[in-house]
Amino acid sequence: MITKLKKVFPSLITYDSNSEQSPVGYKWYVTEDEKILGIDKNEISTKDEALLSTFLSPYSDVELPLTIKEKFWQDILHREQTLTENDHVSSYRFVHFSFQQNKVEPNLFREAIQSIFSKPLPILWLTDHQGILIEEQTEVLEESIAYNEIIDILMSDLYVKIRFFVGPFMTALGDAKQFYSRFVEGATTIFKYTDKQVISYKEAIPYLFADQVSDSFRDETKYFLLKEVLDDMELIHTIETFFACNLNITVTAKELYMHRNSLQYRIDKFVEKTGIDIRQFHQAATVYLALISKK
Template sequence: MINKLRAVFPGLIEYHPEKQPDIDAYRWFTTDKNEIVGIPEKELSEKDLLLLGAFLQPYHFHQAPMNQQELAWTELLFRGTQPDLLSEIKGETYRFIYFHLSEADTEPASFREAIASFYPEFVPIVWISANQGIIVEQGREPDDGEISYGQITDLLMSDFYMKVHLFIGPSFSDLAQARKHFQKGAEWFETIRKYNKGSVVSFIDAVPYLFLSQSSVRNKEIVSAVFQDTLEEKELLATIQTFLECNSNATMAAKKLYMHRNSLQYRVDKFIEKTGIDVKQFKGALTVYLALMINQIR
C-alpha cells in the first residue's frame, strides 16, 4: 500500500522515531498494517483528505515524550525491527493491554501517571492514535500481584470524565512475532467493542464473540492464540476435552480415560499453566471447548 500511495504522493514518508521529522509539515495516518505514514500538507487537497480518510486512520502525535523502552516497542510494533534493548526480555512473557478512550484530548503525561500508579514497575505505553494505544506488560510473574483493570477504568473515568475500554490480550513469549500479535489484537479489539460494551474485556471473555464473527482462516489464528504451545499435544487436548465433557468432574473423567485421578489433575494443571486459561472456571472452560470444536473441523 505504501508504494502505491507514494506513486500518488511523492513526498510520503514512513515515521521513524529516531529521525525526528518535522511533525507539523505532514498529515499523518496509520495503514491497515499499523504503519505510520506522513504526507506533506502541501501535497494534499480537501478531496485527497476525504479519499484518504476512507481507508487510512488519521494519526495524531498526541503523546508524552517516549523513553528508550517505548521507542523500542514502537520500532518493533510499527516497523517490525527488533531493537537490541528488547533482546533483554527474550524468553519472558509479554502481553498488550489495548485501551480506547471516548475522548481524544487526554493529556498523555497525566494518563501515564494514572496508569503508573497501578504497577510496581515501569510499563511502556505506545499510542496508536489520539485516543487509542497499548500498555505493554512484560516479564510479569504470578507473585507480582494481580492488576485490577476494573479499578484502572474507574479511576480514568472519574479523573478524565470519559468512557474507557480495555482489552486484556493473551500472553506471548515469541518476541519475533510481536508485531503480528499486536496487529491481530488490535483487530480483535475493534470486533469486540461492537459486541461487548463492558469496560474491561479479557481475551477469554472475547473468544466466543471472535469465533462468531470471524472466517475459518481467522478462527485458526484464534485457536492458535488459545492453545499456544499445546496445540500439537493431541493427548493433552484430548484429556482436556474429556474433562470438560464430564462437566469438569475429575473423578468421572479419570474413569472414562482409564487413568489415575492425580494423573488427570496433573494434565489439567499443565494445560492451565501453559495457556494461562483456567478450564476449571466457566468462562475458561467455554473458551477452550469452543476452540476444541473449531480445531476439530478446520
C-alpha cells in the first residue's frame, strides 16, 4: 500500500523517530499495522483528504513519537535517568507556552515555532494547546530568543492568542527535573494574576509568592491596605498602570491618554485616601503585592 501511495503522493514518508526533528508542513496518518505516514499538505486536496481518511487514521502532531532530543529531555525530566559525560549543554531554559484550545492545530504551532529558531527545538506537549519548549545553548555567544519580540509575529501568523512563561537559563542538568515540576505548576499559577502575554521568571516571582499565602491573609492585606479605594475601579486601574510603567509619570500618562497633571491628581488622591505614598519604592511594593492579592 505504501508503494502505491508513494506514486500518488511523492512526498510521502514514514516517520523516523531517530530524526532530530519532525518534518514540518506534513499531515500525518497511521495505518492498520500502526505505521506512521506523512504527506506534504501541499499535495493533499480536500478530495484526497476525504479519501485517505477512509483507510488511514489521522494522527495528531502531539501524538508523534518523540525525536531523539525530545526523548532525551523526556528521560531527564520524567525518569530516573543516569547522566553521562556526553549529556551536556552549556545552558538551557524551559519556556511554557499556551494558546486557545481548538483554535490552532499543534503541528501548525510547531511549524511556526521551528521557523523562528535556527536549529530544531525540543517540544514536550502537556495537552493539545500547551506545552514546554526547551531552548538549549551549546555555545557561549549563542543568542537567545526574545519572546516579547516574536509573539506578535506568531499571533499574526496563527490568528490565535499565545502566552509564554520564560524560565531562567540553567546549567546543571541534574537540577532540571526538580525545577521542571515547579515551573509547570508556576505557569498555571501566574496567569491567574496577570494578563501579560510574555512574562519572565523574574517578573513572575511576586505572583508566585502571593499564591503561597493563605486566602484569609490575602483578603486581610487587600482590605486593610486598599479598603478606602477598592470600589474606585478607575483609580485602581490608574495605579496598576503606574506600576506597570515602572512608576514613571510621563510614560503612564501616555499609556492612559491622560494629562500629567490629571494623573498626578489621581496619584495624590490615592495617597491621601490610603495613607500610602506609592512614589516611594517600599510603599509602592506593598501596594503592588496587595493589588496582586486583590486578583
